[in-house]
Amino acid sequence: MLLENKRLLVTGVLTEASIAFSVARLAQEAGAEVVLSGFGRGLRITQGIAKRLPTEADVIELDVTKPDDLAAAAADIDSRWGALDGVVHAIGFAPAGALGGRFMQTSWEDVATTLQVSTYSFAALAAAMAPLLKQAGGGSIVGLDFDASVAWPGYDWMGVAKAGLESCCRYVARDLGPQNIRVNLVAAGPLRTMAAKAIDGFSRFEDEWAPRAPLGWNVHDAEPVGRVVCALLSDWTPAVTGEIVHVDGGAHAVGTGAATEG
Numbered sequence: 001m002l003l004e005n006k007r008l009l010v011t012g013v014l015t016e017a018s019i020a021f022s023v024a025r026l027a028q029e030a031g032a033e034v035v036l037s038g039f040g041r042g043l044r045i046t047q048g049i050a051k052r053l054p055t056e057a058d059v060i061e062l063d064v065t066k067p068d069d070l071a072a073a074a075a076d077i078d079s080r081w082g083a084l085d086g087v088v089h090a091i092g093f094a095p096a097g098a099l100g101g102r103f104m105q106t107s108w109e110d111v112a113t114t115l116q117v118s119t120y121s122f123a124a125l126a127a128a129m130a131p132l133l134k135q136a137g138g139g140s141i142v143g144l145d146f147d148a149s150v151a152w153p154g155y156d157w158m159g160v161a162k163a164g165l166e167s168c169c170r171y172v173a174r175d176l177g178p179q180n181i182r183v184n185l186v187a188a189g190p191l192r193t194m195a196a197k198a199i200d201g202f203s204r205f206e207d208e209w210a211p212r213a214p215l216g217w218n219v220h221d222a223e224p225v226g227r228v229v230c231a232l233l234s235d236w237t238p239a240v241t242g243e244i245v246h247v248d249g250g251a252h253a254v255g256t257g258a259a260t261e262g
C-alpha cells in the first residue's frame with residue numbers, strides 16, 4: 001500500500017469537509033498511522049470528527065502560533081513513535097478585517113495575524129518536526145496553497161500570505177533537503193470548507209472555477225487534493241521538493257473561459 005507503516009501528523013482537521021480530513025482518511029486507507037492536531041475551541045470538534053475516520057485517530061493539542069505547543073506536540077510524537085515520516089500543514093486563518101475587499105484598509109495587526117498563522121507557521125511546524133523526520137531517515141512535509149500568482153476577489157491578505165507560503169516552502173525545502181526531508185505544497189482549487197466560508201466573495205470564483213477548469217471542478221470534493229497530498233507523502237516522489245502541485249482541475253493552466261465543449 002502507498003503509505004504502509006508511515007507515521008503521519010495531520011494538522012487542520014476541523015470538519016468532515018476539511019481538506020485535512022480527506023488526507024487523513026485516504027492516508028489510513030493507504031496503510032498509514034495518523035495522529036491529528038486541533039486547537040482552541042476547535043479541539044473538541046476535531047476530537048469528535050476523529051471518530052469518523054476509518055480508524056479513530058488520537059488528537060494532539062497544537063496552536064501553531066505557540067512555541068510551547070509545538071514543543072509539546074513534538075515530545076508527544078517522540079514518546080509515541082520515536083520518529084515521524086510525514087507532516088501535513090493544513091492551517092490557515094485571517095481575521096475578518098484582512099479579507100473581503102478591504103485590502104487597502106487592513107491594519108498591521110490583522111495582517112500580522114494572517115501571516116503568522118498562515119505563512120510563518122509552515123516553517124515553525126517544519127522546524128519543530130524536523131528532528132523526528134530526521135530520526136526516520138527523512139520524510140515529507142506537505143502544505144496547502146491557493147494559487148498566489150494573481151489577485152483574487154475577497155482573498156486579500158490571505159493571498160499575500162499564500163504568496164509568502166510559496167516562498168517559505170522553497171526556503172524550508174532548501175534547508176531540510178540535506179536531511180532527506182522533502183517539502184512541497186499542493187495548490188488546491190476552491191473547496192467549501194469552514195475556512196473558505198469565512199471569505200466574503202469566495203463564492204464568486206467557486207462558481208467560475210468549474211466551467212474554466214479543463215477537467216471540471218467540484219467544490220464539495222476534497223478527495224482529489226487529498227490523493228495528491230498522499231502521493232507527496234509517499235516514497236513515490238523521492239526527488240520532488242520545493243514544488244507546488246496544482247490540483248485544481250487544470251484551471252491554473254488556462255485563461256478565463258478557455259475550456260471548450262466536446
Ligand SMILES: NC(=O)c1ccc[n+]([C@@H]2O[C@H](COP(=O)([O-])OP(=O)(O)OC[C@H]3O[C@@H](n4cnc5c(N)ncnc54)[C@H](O)[C@@H]3O)[C@@H](O)[C@H]2O)c1
Binds near residue numbers: 011014039042189196
Ligand atoms: N478551502 C479552499 O478552497 C482552499 C483552497 C486552497 C488551499 N486551502 C488551504 O487548505 C488549508 C486547510 O483549510 P481548509 O479549507 O481545509 O479549511 P478548514 O477550516 O477545514 O481548516 C483550516 C484549519 O486551520 C486550523 N487553524 C487555524 N488557526 C490555527 C492555529 N493557530 N493553530 C493550529 N491550527 C489552526 C483550523 O483549526 C482548521 O482545522 C488552509 O491552509 C487553506 O488556506 C483551502
